[in-house]
Amino acid sequence: MASQREWFEKDYYKVLGVKDTADAKEITKAYRKLARESHPDTHPGDSAAEERFKEVSTAYDVLGDEAKRKEYDEVRRLGPAMGGFGGGGGPGGPGGFNFNVGTDGMSDMLGKMFGRSRRGGASSGAGPGRGTDIEATLTLDFVDAAQGMTTTLHLTADATCSTCGGSGAKPGTQPKVCSQCGGRGVVDDNQGLFSFSSPCRVCAGRGVVIEQPCPTCRGGGVERRPRDVQARIPAGVADGQRIRLKGRGAPGRNGGPAGDLIVECHVTPHPLFGRDGNNLTVRVPVTFAEAALGGDIDVPTLEGPTVMLRLRPGTQSGSRHRVKGKGITTPKHIGDLIVTVDVHVPSHLTAEQRAAVEALAAATTVSPRMPTPGSKGRD
Ligand SMILES: [Zn+2]
Ligand SMILES: [Zn+2]
Numbered sequence: 001m002a003s004q005r006e007w008f009e010k011d012y013y014k015v016l017g018v019k020d021t022a023d024a025k026e027i028t029k030a031y032r033k034l035a036r037e038s039h040p041d042t043h044p045g046d047s048a049a050e051e052r053f054k055e056v057s058t059a060y061d062v063l064g065d066e067a068k069r070k071e072y073d074e075v076r077r078l079g080p081a082m083g084g085f086g087g088g089g090g091p092g093g094p095g096g097f098n099f100n101v102g103t104d105g106m107s108d109m110l111g112k113m114f115g116r117s118r119r120g121g122a123s124s125g126a127g128p129g130r131g132t133d134i135e136a137t138l139t140l141d142f143v144d145a146a147q148g149m150t151t152t153l154h155l156t157a158d159a160t161c162s163t164c165g166g167s168g169a170k171p172g173t174q175p176k177v178c179s180q181c182g183g184r185g186v187v188d189d190n191q192g193l194f195s196f197s198s199p200c201r202v203c204a205g206r207g208v209v210i211e212q213p214c215p216t217c218r219g220g221g222v223e224r225r226p227r228d229v230q231a232r233i234p235a236g237v238a239d240g241q242r243i244r245l246k247g248r249g250a251p252g253r254n255g256g257p258a259g260d261l262i263v264e265c266h267v268t269p270h271p272l273f274g275r276d277g278n279n280l281t282v283r284v285p286v287t288f289a290e291a292a293l294g295g296d297i298d299v300p301t302l303e304g305p306t307v308m309l310r311l312r313p314g315t316q317s318g319s320r321h322r323v324k325g326k327g328i329t330t331p332k333h334i335g336d337l338i339v340t341v342d343v344h345v346p347s348h349l350t351a352e353q354r355a356a357v358e359a360l361a362a363a364t365t366v367s368p369r370m371p372t373p374g375s376k377g378r379d
Contacts, residue, residue, distance in 0.1 A: 012059035012072065020073070024066070031060040128256030132158065134249040135262045140233065142270035146280070146302055146328045148235030152228050153263065158250035161223040164214035166251060168221040173212045178203035222251055231263060236278055236330040239267040273302055278328040278335030284309075285344040291315045299339050301326050309339055317343035 013020045016030045034056045036042075043049035062068045134157045140149065160166040169175045177183040181200035185207040189196050199205035213219030229248055237243065242264050249259030274281040284299055294313035298306040307323055320340050327335020349357065 010055075010059070012063050015055055015059040016063060018063075024064070027060070027063050031056060031064060035060075129253040130256050131250035131252040131259035133259040133262055134158070135264065137264045137266060138231070138233070139266045139268065140237075141268050142273065142275075143302060144233070145237045145239075145265065145267040146235065146275075148233055148237070150230060150232050153231050153261075154226060154228055155261075156224065156226045158222050159225055159227050160251045161214060161217035161221050162225065163216035163223070164221065166221040168210045168214055168217060168219040170212040170214050175208035175210045178207055178209050181207065183207040221253070229261060231261070233263070233265065234330065236328045236333075236335075237265045237267070238275065239265065241265050270302075272300060275328070276338065278330060278333050279338050280327045280335065281338045281340065283340045283342050285342045286311065286315070288343055288345070291317065291341065291343045299323060299337070301337060307337075311341065315341055317341060 013022070016027060016034065018026055018030045022030070035053065038049045038053040038056060040046075040050050040053055062072050134155065136153055136155055138151065138153060140151070144151075161168070164171060167175055178185075178200060180202035181187050185200055185203065185205040186197045187200050189198060200207070203209050210219045214221075217223045229245070231243075231245055231248075233243065242262050245261040245263065247258045248261035251258050272282055280302055282300060284297060286297055289295075290297060290311060292314065294311050294315065296308050296310050299309045300306050301323075307326060309321055309323060311321075318340065320338055323337040323339060325334050326337035329335070346353070
């Protein structure tokens with residue numbers, strides 16, 4: 001495990017036997033060769049080879065990652081001149097400099113670097129770590145999406161271990177405070193001129209030592225299991241929208257905060273209504289007479305009761321009409337209902353209707369018969 005100190009102490013270029021100007025290809029090539037030579041599989045029981053393999057892997061972990069290598073180079077470049085950040089003197093001994101983690105400029109920089117490599121929890125066990133985000137999908141019907149709902153999501157994901165309650169210790173036993181670091185998770189190390197705080201090697205920075213690990217989670221405090229999460233879906237959620245539920249993801253490590261639960265919403269279509277942002281849309285058929293003469297028509301709403309829409313005489317088929325406040329209501333916005341009027345042409349006429357339409361036809365003149373502008377022959 002790489003500690004912060006190693007960034008100052010170790011010359012990873014030397015470990016891999018490359019110049020510090022080597023390009024990525026050369027570095028990878030050197031690493032592969034050395035890793036093969038020292039691989040524990042080919043040297044069973046040889047602890048020197050194992051150490052060598054670890055060293056080579058650690059070096060490549062940094063130099064093989066373009067971003068990490070840049071930071072490493074920067075640290076090495078700044079290293080000897082960094083003393084000023086420690087404020088001089090201090091517990092580092094006479095004339096020494098104290099690089100306490102998390103208290104000054106240098107350590108902020110280191111903290112950032114290690115925060116980045118800590119993702120997933122594999123590369124550094126030191127200190128608390130935020131849990132990972134969990135993604136889930138939720139299919140909800142149109143009305144629930146429009147009005148908002150509370151639902152239970154059934155997930156199978158990392159959760160606090162139910163056997164040990166997350167402590168990692170076998171039930172009936174307790175994690176012991178680490179005797180090496182006294183529970184701080186870091187140890188101070190005087191090295192002549194410099195004093196460093198580095199993660200405690202005994203407890204891997206956790207501050208506690210688990211002597212009898214929990215059989216379910218093997219000491220990790222986390223198990224993969226089904227669990228139910230109550231989720232509040234806000235009104236007006238759209239198809240494909242992702243909702244972040246803070247702190248409902250995987251539990252953090254070593255007392256760190258939990259990750260988030262990200263719910264991707266799939267909204268099933270409605271037989272009558274559509275959505276346009278927070279506006280609802282609906283198409284309503286009207287008779288030719290209603291369109292031509294004007295009149296009041298009943299329009300369905302998502303909540304149930306119909307509302308009255310007054311059509312002016314001469315309303316055109318396909319025209320859109322707004323019913324205020326009958327759309328989707330969110331805390332920030334009240335949407336409208338947009339009604340598109342379709343003039344319905346009957347496919348069958350009674351004798352009486354036929355006579356009426358014929359009378360209308362006789363009374364109607366379209367002269368000269370001109371195409372409607374903009375229609376370009378479609379429809
Ligand atoms: Zn457990
Ligand atoms: Zn410790």
